[in-house]
Amino acid sequence: MPTLVAPIEPLKQSAEQNRTSRWLLPVIVLVALALRLAVIPFDSFENLMDADHIHAWEQGNVAQALLAGQGFGSPFMSAQPSAIMPPVYPLIVAAFFHFFGIHTALSIAAIHAFDCLINALACIPLFLLARRSFSPRVALWAAWAWAFSPYGIYFSAAWAWSTHLLLLCLLWLLYLAQDMERSPRLGLWAGFGLLAGFTALTEPSIVVVIPFLLAFAAWRLARAGHRWLLPGVVASLVLAATISPWLIRNAMVFHRFIPIRDSLGLELWMGNNGHNLRWTSDDLHPLHDATELAAYNAGELAYMHHKAQQAETYIKAHPGQYAWMCARRAVYLWTAYWSFDPSYLALEPTDPENIPFATCLTVLGLVGLLLTLRRKPFEAIRYGGVMFLFPLVYYFTHPEPYHLRPLDPLVVMFSCYAILSLRQPAREAVRLAPAPEAIAAQEA
Secondary structure (H helix, E strand, O other), rough: OHHHHOOOOHHHHHHHHHHHHHHHHHHHHHOOOOOOOHHHOOOOHHHHHHHHHHOHHHHHHHHEEEEOOOOOOOOOOOOEEEOOOOOOOHHHHHHHHHHOOOOOOHHHHHHHHHHHHHHOOOHHEEEEHHHHHOHHHHHHHHHHHHOOOOHHHHHHHHHHOOHHHHHHHHHHHHHHHHHHHOOOOOOHHHHHHHHHHHHHHHHHHHHHHHHHHHHHHHHHHHHOOOOOHHHHHHHHHHHHHHHHHHEEEEEEEHHOOOOOOOOOOHHHHHHHHOOOOOOOOOOOOOOHHHHHHHHOOOOOOHHHHHHHHHHHHHHHHHHHHHHHHHHHHHHHHHHHHOOHHHHHHHHHHHOOHHHHHHHHHHHHHHHHHHHHHHHHHHHHHHHHHHHHHHHHHHHOOOOOOOHHHHHHHHHHHHHHHHHHHHHHHHHHHHHOOOOOHHHHHHHH
């Protein structure tokens, strides 16, 4: 009965790998956390205690307004109410300020430590995704690679923003989406809607990804002959219920519908105003330009509308330049290359070192995605759709170095899959190659 014996060894290997991952995964998370915490004192801790950085830290400004009883106030240190920042991360910062003091050394350190923890915990869903999509070996490689990722370490320790929470939520959304493609359980789809709503209130740029994941899961359910309409409706209703308190608040404060945040006009103008030395015009931002701040203080909605009009006027007058800038922004996000102009490099001196790393990581990730498309097309479509859709808004407005960071774990995962996939044929060729002694004997 040879056919009954053959599957036993893979089952033993799988059980052994599962046992190994149970104790190794917590170790990976702890290593990732230790590396991130160790970097905090070298840069970000001192920066956020500096007066200029406090002034420019929009999340902290909104948190300070919350504790002052002003509600969700302006991130530009203005007394007026605002819908620029979505609510989740300012509330988290406000909680740390409440317990440890507003802009104290202890509160800033605690916020950075929280971001490092969130970023390190991403090893868990990344491992689970890679194990389910590929293999336990790829999963361990991906988890370790994320633990030592330079981007994961630096940005979590140096950038107190919602990026890290968005990154973690996106990985769990993908994990739930995998289950949804196989099961019409209403509780599962409702959980996805709840997490999707929370993530949208953390960073609205994720909104473009959520309909894609829902539609893809519903299509796969329908393809398998399962019900899909009711689960889709349930997920959508829970999502709507989750974000509705914020939408109602905005409608009551501003007397109009605002889709989570109202700063699109400013973001569009910051990247499309004729200044292209960098990918954005920080010196023209209300936080750094007194004239712009005075215009903003006359009314947030009117200011955003005016900025949108200015950007649209420029784009219509320079369509070719706008298309070229969109292409440059896409290249920048995936390769870190913007320019080698000396004036630019004086502002961004680390670009020459960062460009080769970012480009190689992107190329490896693309190779892994293409290999996945050939071997597991549905996995490639799901991940590829997210990686294509998420950064689109930044191509058309303006990018920042941290905008692509929520996709970094996926790029790392596909890079690990590419390396392991390409290594296997090479190792097999070496194993099957005849020994030198055999070649010599054959020639004799």
